[in-house]
Amino acid sequence: MDFATFLIQLLNSVQYGLLLFMLAAGLTLIFGIMGVVNLAHGSFYMLGAYLAYSLSGHFGSLALAILGGALLSVVFGLALEWLLFRHFYHRDHLDQVLLTFGLIYIFEELRSILWGDDVHGVPIPQMLDWSIPLTDTLSYPAYRLFISGVCIVLAVALYLLISKTRLGMKIRAGAFNRSMAESLGVNIKLIHAVVFALGVGLAAVAGMVAAPVSSVYPNMGSSVLIMCFVVVVIGGIGSVRGALIAALLVGFVDTFGKVLLPSVAGMLVYMLMAAVLLWKPEGLFKQ
Amino acid sequence: MSTPRSNLEVLPRSAQLVLVLGLVALLAFPFVGSDFYVQMVTRMMIMAIFAMSLDLLQGVTGLVSLGHAAYFGVAGYALAFLTPADAPVSLWWTLPLAVAGAGLAALVIGFFVVRTHGIYFIMVTMAFAQMVFYLFFDNKALGGSDGLYINFRPDASVFGWLPFDLEGRRTFYYFTLALVVIVYALLRRLLWSPLGRALAGIRINEHRMRAMGFGTQGYKLTAFTLAGALAGLAGYLWGAQTGYVNPELMGFHMSAHAIMMVILGGMGNFAGAIVGAFAFEYLLHVFKDITKHWQLLMGGFIVLVVVAAPRGLLGMLGQRRADKAQEDSHHG
Numbered sequence A: 001m002d003f004a005t006f007l008i009q010l011l012n013s014v015q016y017g018l019l020l021f022m023l024a025a026g027l028t029l030i031f032g033i034m035g036v037v038n039l040a041h042g043s044f045y046m047l048g049a050y051l052a053y054s055l056s057g058h059f060g061s062l063a064l065a066i067l068g069g070a071l072l073s074v075v076f077g078l079a080l081e082w083l084l085f086r087h088f089y090h091r092d093h094l095d096q097v098l099l100t101f102g103l104i105y106i107f108e109e110l111r112s113i114l115w116g117d118d119v120h121g122v123p124i125p126q127m128l129d130w131s132i133p134l135t136d137t138l139s140y141p142a143y144r145l146f147i148s149g150v151c152i153v154l155a156v157a158l159y160l161l162i163s164k165t166r167l168g169m170k171i172r173a174g175a176f177n178r179s180m181a182e183s184l185g186v187n188i189k190l191i192h193a194v195v196f197a198l199g200v201g202l203a204a205v206a207g208m209v210a211a212p213v214s215s216v217y218p219n220m221g222s223s224v225l226i227m228c229f230v231v232v233v234i235g236g237i238g239s240v241r242g243a244l245i246a247a248l249l250v251g252f253v254d255t256f257g258k259v260l261l262p263s264v265a266g267m268l269v270y271m272l273m274a275a276v277l278l279w280k281p282e283g284l285f286k287q
Numbered sequence B: 001m002s003t004p005r006s007n008l009e010v011l012p013r014s015a016q017l018v019l020v021l022g023l024v025a026l027l028a029f030p031f032v033g034s035d036f037y038v039q040m041v042t043r044m045m046i047m048a049i050f051a052m053s054l055d056l057l058q059g060v061t062g063l064v065s066l067g068h069a070a071y072f073g074v075a076g077y078a079l080a081f082l083t084p085a086d087a088p089v090s091l092w093w094t095l096p097l098a099v100a101g102a103g104l105a106a107l108v109i110g111f112f113v114v115r116t117h118g119i120y121f122i123m124v125t126m127a128f129a130q131m132v133f134y135l136f137f138d139n140k141a142l143g144g145s146d147g148l149y150i151n152f153r154p155d156a157s158v159f160g161w162l163p164f165d166l167e168g169r170r171t172f173y174y175f176t177l178a179l180v181v182i183v184y185a186l187l188r189r190l191l192w193s194p195l196g197r198a199l200a201g202i203r204i205n206e207h208r209m210r211a212m213g214f215g216t217q218g219y220k221l222t223a224f225t226l227a228g229a230l231a232g233l234a235g236y237l238w239g240a241q242t243g244y245v246n247p248e249l250m251g252f253h254m255s256a257h258a259i260m261m262v263i264l265g266g267m268g269n270f271a272g273a274i275v276g277a278f279a280f281e282y283l284l285h286v287f288k289d290i291t292k293h294w295q296l297l298m299g300g301f302i303v304l305v306v307v308a309a310p311r312g313l314l315g316m317l318g319q320r321r322a323d324k325a326q327e328d329s330h331h332g
Helices: A003-034 A041-059 A062-083 A093-115 A142-164 A166-176 A178-183 A188-214 A220-235 A240-260 A262-279 B013-032 B035-061 B069-082 B091-113 B118-138 B169-191 B194-204 B206-211 B216-242 B252-265 B271-290 B294-308 B312-331
Strands: A131-133 A139-141
Touching (some): A003 A166, A003 A188, A041 A062, A041 A188, A041 A220, A062 A188, A093 A220, A093 B252, A139 A142, A142 A240, A166 A178, A166 A188, A240 A262, B013 B035, B013 B271, B035 B169, B069 B216, B091 B118, B091 B216, B169 B194, B169 B216, B194 B216, B252 B294
Antiparallel strands (some): A131 A139
């Protein structure tokens, strides 16, 4: 592997890892703060991708589609939290698993009714439809760098939101000691709604920015969901920092596994998870 | 984390009656049902074994596995590998071997997963099942995404003498029914054995069990391995019946369906798992008949069950009895 190829794979792995982080961050926050197992989290990724497909066709601009789609998905998340999820924060995990599995079926079928079962492409915006030449033959598409850029901006924004703002302080207080936070006047129900909607929004935005590269297809949420579970298990539930490091690690192992050991590539990430479990059963950064 | 839901370990009379009537109906069914329905009921019975095996984890031990289909699939694949393309293979060594293979897979994966609790356990079982899924999905030598065909059902002959021929639909039906009864009897016995009591204790309070000197990880690993082996029995039968295995058998939908079956019937007593498996498979059949958008109906149904009847069908019978007892005590 020469340096240019290595660089390309490295950039790919970072891009994939950052994308996983967007999903896993929401998942781990929802786990950590509300204690909910959400199998339907992958569906929000799919929702985002399909919204990008529809809205970019409608507005003629991916940027507008992402803004509009982010707004729609946050509203969708708030509605879903209000209607169903908030009643399940105190139920056992089994009920949560079933509820969210039922939701996967519902979302998949609604997707099939609304958008059909075909694979769709989403065009890369013209402004980003160019490549950075690395050698005579190899180049790196600018759009992939854009994906990484969006993810980094959002990751920094998430960090600032949680660690520097008043809202973030309340979120952390709620995660640390729910009843204490409540008795100090924090509106914990509102915090839960905000965190859930934030998670849905992050997953949907990940689906939207990834859509031009991954294309848009049925069941696209399932495989990414399981990868996110691996990330959350490795990183430790509730830890956003753990999710970031685990996501980058998983992205790296998966991308380079496919290049160097193609026959076992599908299994490598799970072996990584097994190794982490042996070493630290509660993840690398258990809160 | 244990499931706080109370379990119906002692079956009420009404549930026992339902089981006996059900058994009589199943014994009589091949004489009245058409071939299509005999095959469908065979499939339901296979799923009943699968659901019972999961109930040992989910209902008895309180471990929610979202990857139980992996062991089901492993045994199905074992039959596919063991059956040559041009001749049947003997039932008497392939069945134990396939079941042992599934048990071994569960033992190896169980070694890692019993270290985890609660949400982690759910996610890790699911992730490992996905690993097994990809192992078969990615490798052409293992059938790849297309799966493998099994051209012959296993051959039951002993030294040239053929006690029963599984190629016959009715024979296969009764063979499966016999295994359902055997597995049920075995698991009911296990439920009241020292092992079963220890597993139930782990569900109710694992810390206390450990404080009393039980090596809970060893117990959980035993339950996980046994459940995997029994899931393998179901998977073997599935492979033999359909003559075809593919990675979907190990997929996450299959695992979730099994959880649903156990919930639907009522957990922790194995009878509920049987009832749930029949009810779930029947509903799936009905929904697929009604509309091609059956996933919407199934999804809606699952959400409804979780919201409205979290203790399952048998649980509702037991609940009425409990309510009545409470009422009587108030009056008395």
